[in-house]
Amino acid sequence: MDHVVHHTPLRTSATTNQRTEKNVYFKMENQQKTGAFKFRGASYKLMRLTEEELACGVITASAGNHAQGLALAAHKLGVKATIYMAEATPEAKVEATRGYGAQVVLTGESFQEAYEAALEHQKKCGATFVHPFDDYDIMAGQGTVALEMLEQESRIDTIIVPIGGGGLISGIAVAAKSVNPDIKVIGVQAASAAAMYTAYHKGVVEKLDKVSTIAEGIAVKQPGEKTVPLIRHYVDDVITVSEAEIANAMVTMLQRGKTLVEGAGAAALAGLLSHNDQIDSRHCGVIVSGGNFDIGKIGDVQSLANQLKPERSRNTVVL
Template sequence: MLSIDKVFHASVVLKNIVRDTAIVPTEGITEDCQLFLKPENLQKTGSFKLRGSGYKISMLSDEEKQRGVIACSAGNHAQGVALAATKSGVNSIICLPDSAPISKIEATKRYGAQVCLVEGVYDDAYNRALELKEERGYTFVHPFDDEDVIAGQGTIGLEIVQEMNDVDAVIVPIGGGGLISGVAFAIKSMNPNIKVYGVQAAGAPSMFNSVHEGSIGCLESVSTIADGIAVKQPGEHTFSLVQKYVDDIALVTEDEIAAAILTLIEKQKMVAEGAGAVSVAAAMFNKFPIAGKRVVSLISGGNIDVTILSRVIERGLMKSGRSSSLVIELIDKPGQLQTVSRIIADCGGNVTSVQYERAGEIESINGCYLKLGMETRNYDHVRMIASALTDNGFKLIETK
């Protein structure tokens, strides 16, 4: 059974396995609260997953360790199990769909695991892992719905309270619920007055829906850049613990997640994956009543796919008003672009792209459309530029 003694035991066991991730203060991310970060993206393997798998493997009997462990994951859990098993001298096999990124396959191998590629998708890999478990007697390390795994994740909650005993609220990402279950249980056991809030991506609201409906449900599909929390169905243990110990759950959009990733890079020089940034997105976009409070956002991981990072940054720039565009209808005559550019420059904006188009239903036969991409400070700045153009007689068709 999960108990606070078990979580304390896990913290002792994990001393030689995990890295200390001290709480970091922030400036300029939120205006209404004092925001701090618990940077598990700086953990070994780049996420908190090492804690739960490390404790789970440490609790196996000598016979179970001799037989080895098996897991199924296309991401952080795979690497956590691989490293935890290697540190304990235990053989590990990770089943991955053959569509998994090469970088994740190679990272899992580097941590010492044997990789079993399975044709198909995640569910096929999961089923194969269960087959191998039965055939060869491996111990299956579940990514979230296991009390030892939950206790290991709960050590984060202990560390937050021990390091910052005046914290008012903690915001935690939710996928299957293992992380928030452990963190909320530990925090509420030590200080029930601390609020624990959970965050899911709007494109994968499995725990959010289940809690609001009062029973575990399964989503037909999930779609989010926060792939680390893209879980269709929460676990039985985690659902029960979240119901009992978590104060509220909110959803964040893809644009809000992208804006949080960008803000962490710019303001904190910190790289977070989508799943890790949702807790910051919730604080930035006022998802919880935290005004005037001392708040810790848990950054659960930093293993973002670099191939999509530029797209995420672009969305974050657009969401924050740092990247914007205008469509202007004007008379096609010399000097128009120069005048428009001067007005934008005088307002402190920077033109980054120009697109000219004559086609379309334009009022004047000599008319054209001018689409400009701009670097701007924020949405107030965009509005100021638009107002200046309008005051100078230009007709704006679109601003975004």
């Protein structure tokens, strides 16, 4: 994988460390090819497919980042890719996916509707379906994020990870604990799209009726069948953050870190800032999972961030 994906940087900030009373390490997957970690899993999955499977083309559904990752991976191999995405997917993600040569179909209000439509089309066209998260090869590819982090900083004792369907955190948790079983892995979900939170804490896998969050990359109505057991076994906790907390983390990264991140990419930082007192860590890794954000919506994000109550924002840090 080293010759395929970028070895992304691990950034630190003395001010963040001081404010959180932790040594914090940001794994900058927003600087990965296609602007998100998803290229890792997509590339590894296609490397595992047979020539016959590749010849049929690939098809998937995506909130946007998996779409770009799969589109680029398919383009490099000369494979036809068809991508289904929700109608509300940010235009930047849609155009980037088309730019990599994939056919894009916009349908439904969320990932779930796009996913169901993609499955129906797959039955007709015979393309190889590449699930964005509920696939062991996809998870293994995403797990390389953790292996890189621990090569860059072996003292990391906790890794905070955004969760949508659970592919990233599953791969990270398995990989990290294969290196050091004592590492804690904490997942962060948007409170308005908390299907995995419910599955983890209540043991009930439910399909949400609706999800609405600025972190569209983790706006999944139903967690994966394969990811849930892994998360229950390997992940130490799952927490939620509000829309205002996600927006605050996005603005903080932009204003102080000079780094553009999308909602999902800021979720882990939001989790650290809003739950800092409950996270027992000396060397804390934070996954900045993606940076594919529609800059035209930054005003909306700033307005959301301004809604954060003072008592919840006192842990806000300057990077």
